[in-house]
Amino acid sequence: MASPMKSITEPRAATASEEEVGLQTLTGSQIIWDTLVHEGVSVVFGYPGGAIMPAYDAMPAYPIRHVLVRHEQGAAHMADGYARASGGVGVCIATSGPGATNLVTGIANAMMDSIPMVCITGQVSSHLIGSDGFQEVDFTGVTLPITKHNILVTRAEDIMPAIRQAFYIASSGRPGPVVVDITKDAQQASIEHRYDPSPIRLPGYRPEHHPVPREIEKAAEMIKAAKRPVIFCGHGVIEANATAQLLEFVQKTNFPVALTLLGLGGFPATHPLSLGMMGMHGEAWVNTAVQEADLIIAMGMRFDDRVTGNLKTYAKNAKKIHIELDPAEINKNVKVELPLVGDVREILRMLLPQIEKRSCDEWNAHINDLKGDTAVREIQSLPDNGKLFAAHVIHDLWRHTQGKALVVTDVGQHQMWEAQYYKHDYPRKLLTSGGAGTMGFALPAAMGARMACPDDEIWVVVGDGGFQMTACELATCAQEDIKVNIAIINNGFLGMVRQWQQFFYGGRYVATPIKSPDFVKLADAHGLKGLRVTKREEVQAAVEAARAFKETCIIDFRVEQEDSVYPMVPAGNDLDKMIRRPVPVGVAGELPSEELPGEAIKDVPPHNPIFETGKDH
């Protein structure tokens, strides 16, 4: 509240009555919603319970849609999906104790992928804190290492500042999830309240960094001198809305672009200079180009172990410019010659005027040579021989959606196939769990994305294993009229683990064969649509049918059971020593003899269904 001294300097406050300046008597619960409305929130995902009941009771008076989930993990992923698709902050809400701890996976997932999210949780009344009260969990303690920040609120007066800080911290700098844990008595207390729109002051929080002009000049010199450059496009390019600047940069320099999984869509996949995804399941030519490069310009990425492989042999020939917002990422995994700490878009804007238009023909021609005829050998381009491969499904999905769908993937083989075969030309149209690798992410994240993008065609691409982790949210789809299309890449295995068992564990399939319910009947049980596809020729009709239904539709794609994701750099191996895609018989050209890294690989059983021979079954 303003002090009398202050009101002298503010003429309006001196004359206006308290009502006119918006002072109201509100409960803490009302303040929660009032603050959320002021923050621009229109939808929250949640599940009620004892310690958050006062807040729920106050909710209907505010213009906020609530999506009732079936498990709080779903609420966290929905808020995450909403944030990824919209570029705004996603909000989820849960009660104390188990309600809150069920959010943990979703919070950790958002933390690993730097997703702005605010989680509001109820907490037992302040006098019960520390007494092991019913449904009491030390939630700020639990979430300390998996949040950007967290706040325990025990007084109604602190609710608005805490929520405002949470939104500010979650969305500024390198984004991340923030937990606001509010005690029940703070929700119930009534106070004189006025929304305070003044800028947030956090003396220890400095989210913005700016490189100095000298560093930009040095980068320009390195760019000018480069003979074999590669640009890395990471998630930061999308988060910073820097895709236009990156495109301009590439048009000027003609440098090829390799992308991280989360960077897909940050640079158009159909652009001639797009190399596609790099790393463990990147194409051979991408990883070889990285190893041969003399300059790497890494934008908004953090040299994850899935991107680099063996750090000792990683990109030894390249000088590295690291454009990154988080100073703690500099020199963490890979030593760089020039760190540019700041926002990717701002740095590209500073850099662009200093770059001269140049060509890079020789290097790009070399990379094209590396591709060889691999592209024509790829399975999605092969004629239908009666078998259904995941690559077929995803390639055809890309074709029949004109590459414009918003695709949400889960974690596993289907995720890598999607990254390889669905060509993403637009940012925020691929949502996937990258850093944490959270199975069960796809369906709820897609539902959150639906709230952010009501007009998009949304496809969930998910494995039969991951789908069952959060399949309960189908009931939420039905209750809330949320329409998404679900393509289950059903191979009857926990496929990625099975693939590792095949390559590295002597083919012993321990605990990976998985029996699923009849997904068509499951859809039907929820009042939704279900289809089954077993042949490639049926894919298009099913995709078109799914889009036409107004309800959520599941397509159960029964794909080859023991197909593997190629190429593959085994974890910790040198980036250019990969297990190549086997050559389908009847296709012209021969690969150089396979050099499989490691002892275990030599024991790979000779049968592999990706051979288009028909002899293995």
Added chain:
Amino acid sequence: MAPSESPTLRHFVAYVEDQPGVLNRVTSLFRRRCYNIVSLNVGRTHEVGVSRMTFAVEADEDTARRIEANLYKLVNVLSVEDITGKPSLTRGLALIKVTVGQEKRSEVLQLVEVFRGQVIDLDLDTMIIELTGQQSKIDTLVTVLAPFGIAEMVQTGTVAMTRGAKGSAAEGAAQQPANLRGIFAA
């Protein structure tokens, strides 16, 4: 890039908000990133609401920079300074209880004199010695007193301060600089 050297003992000074849970956030960060704390000292400063931490960590140059950058990511951390290699003073305080009877008392008193320690409690067969100084000084006194029999000892964490003008962390806590320019100067 220079090859990363082997870890050495480094001292950091951090100003933090004096709030519940802040120490937990800092130590949790060290645990999470596997930075081993050799010594940690926390206490309030003359500024209301501001505490000062001194910690000693085994780290090489690169790790030290990341420790600094990671600490800055904590919302309640106001400023951080790696004072390793800067002209600075480090001090710790130790209380050492020696089991010593009358016959050897003067011998111990002589040692305490040499180390400029103080005897703050005396009994028929024990003596408590207070010593302020660098860790090496405390360690040495412990070594020379050991033959007499040390009943118990306790020491504070190291506290540190740069010599001369106000340290950059102290400036930072007061001024809240806009960025971390310089931490990663190429």
